[in-house]
Amino acid sequence: MTSIIQATLAKDLRLEWRSKDAINSMLFFALLVVVIFSFAFDPTAEESRRIAGGLIWVALLFAAVVALNQTWARELRNQALEAYRVSPAPANSLFLAKAFGNFVFVAVLELLMTPLFIVFYKLRAIGPAWQLIIVAVLGTWALVVNGTFFGAMSLRTRNREIMLPLLLFPISIPAVLAMVTATTNILTGESPAKFWIVLLAAYDLVFTTACLLLFETVLQAE
Amino acid sequence: MRRIFPIFAVLTALLLGYAFYQAMFVAPREQTMGDVQRIFYYHVPSAWTAFLLFSLNFIASIQYLAGRNHFADRFVKWAAIILGIAGCIAAFAIRPLPYGMEPSSVATTAVAITGLYFFIRKYFPGEKADVLALVTAEVGVVFCTVVLITGPIWARPVWGIWWTWDIRLTSTLVLWLIYVSYLLLRRFSSSDQTPALAAALAIFGALDVPLVYFSIWFFRTQHPSPVIGGGGSIDSRMLHVLLLNWLAFLCLAGMLCWLRYALETLHRAVDERRAIESMPEPRSAS
Numbered sequence: 001m002t003s004i005i006q007a008t009l010a011k012d013l014r015l016e017w018r019s020k021d022a023i024n025s026m027l028f029f030a031l032l033v034v035v036i037f038s039f040a041f042d043p044t045a046e047e048s049r050r051i052a053g054g055l056i057w058v059a060l061l062f063a064a065v066v067a068l069n070q071t072w073a074r075e076l077r078n079q080a081l082e083a084y085r086v087s088p089a090p091a092n093s094l095f096l097a098k099a100f101g102n103f104v105f106v107a108v109l110e111l112l113m114t115p116l117f118i119v120f121y122k123l124r125a126i127g128p129a130w131q132l133i134i135v136a137v138l139g140t141w142a143l144v145v146n147g148t149f150f151g152a153m154s155l156r157t158r159n160r161e162i163m164l165p166l167l168l169f170p171i172s173i174p175a176v177l178a179m180v181t182a183t184t185n186i187l188t189g190e191s192p193a194k195f196w197i198v199l200l201a202a203y204d205l206v207f208t209t210a211c212l213l214l215f216e217t218v219l220q221a222e
Numbered sequence: 223m224r225r226i227f228p229i230f231a232v233l234t235a236l237l238l239g240y241a242f243y244q245a246m247f248v249a250p251r252e253q254t255m256g257d258v259q260r261i262f263y264y265h266v267p268s269a270w271t272a273f274l275l276f277s278l279n280f281i282a283s284i285q286y287l288a289g290r291n292h293f294a295d296r297f298v299k300w301a302a303i304i305l306g307i308a309g310c311i312a313a314f315a316i317r318p319l320p321y322g323m324e325p326s327s328v329a330t331t332a333v334a335i336t337g338l339y340f341f342i343r344k345y346f347p348g349e350k351a352d353v354l355a356l357v358t359a360e361v362g363v364v365f366c367t368v369v370l371i372t373g374p375i376w377a378r379p380v381w382g383i384w385w386t387w388d389i390r391l392t393s394t395l396v397l398w399l400i401y402v403s404y405l406l407l408r409r410f411s412s413s414d415q416t417p418a419l420a421a422a423l424a425i426f427g428a429l430d431v432p433l434v435y436f437s438i439w440f441f442r443t444q445h446p447s448p449v450i451g452g453g454g455s456i457d458s459r460m461l462h463v464l465l466l467n468w469l470a471f472l473c474l475a476g477m478l479c480w481l482r483y484a485l486e487t488l489h490r491a492v493d494e495r496r497a498i499e500s501m502p503e504p505r506s507a508s
Contacts, residue, residue: 021417124232153419156419157407157412170403174437175433199436199437210425220415
């Protein structure tokens, strides 16, 4: 199983490294969102600390959808997904490889966007900044694990591109709330973010389990 | 269906009319809120009915997915039995229960879930469980919409605001959003396996609801505490009218589901027939 995950993940990363389709479109999209929000709100340093948590995660959520939409569409070319379906490889290893791949893409996006956010919104954390890393890892996984799952689910719908956010956003509401509140709490330093980090971890645990249990059904749904 | 359904429909209409009369004229006037409070006889029964329908949808979805696999079916069966027993034990053993929960209501809920599971397992095997899931989701969204519309109408004069991000309001709204996306998936899916996809989404939605609840529980709550099984108190005449209205709403929901179930079954039979007819005729051996 590990070798299949490695092979699929390496293939996806290599494809992405050569084409840079997902990362370019995500990066430019997130950049546009940041610039537009910056014009729309025109915040002072104090205000931006309050709203930045929301802005960062909304921008990342929208940008992540761009990458998630491509992740399965890529496999439709040359019937690669059909080939995978008939192969004896376990479905979950394909799912995990795809989810890890998307995690890497969104994590790279976050690394590239963070300096921009700090510059545009004059951010400086008052609370413990190292907790932001935990929030980022858990939050990204929360978006990516369900996004990969619903991406596979919306693959066979008539309007694939729009279906993914329609399925993903309602389910992600508690995760988004937790990420945004945790980030805001850390940036303003007014209240601890511990509850929200625990909630995010619980969300990740519950939905990773659910995805692994149900992915086989979704993959075989033709 | 042909004979019983009209009788049931007429009875439901009569019951709805009687319950309306009771709610508008017989029930006592609330002291502080006045007549606005009477919307409560529609708001609360709709909410209960919607939640019941969504639970039915969840159980039917699990049953549909599990029923396709012998091992999963047995696993879910034992899980349902254990849930029922554990719920009853936990209801009376854990002290104190979270705020707003009574031992009897927790135990009843646990037993009801197990009971509903076995009911659906027996009477809605295979494809029928999927039809039931579709029907309950559709009717549930209708009742949930009623809840979300009557709530603000009541809240505006009483709280002075239309909407607040309170625990019950937000959870209901998220539930509504999840089920609307469920119906959209069913509408737009072009796969033959739409039922399996929809069932998977229903399970995701059901897992999401407790998380939404806990995440908003962390904020302050403004909604009045539940009338039954909670801290609130209610005049016995009001309770009587409320339960009568709930019965009427349950009958209405049951009638709608029944009708929709028959329609959907017919629809699928027609589709199947068409698919068979469009197949090329087998060549007769000559």
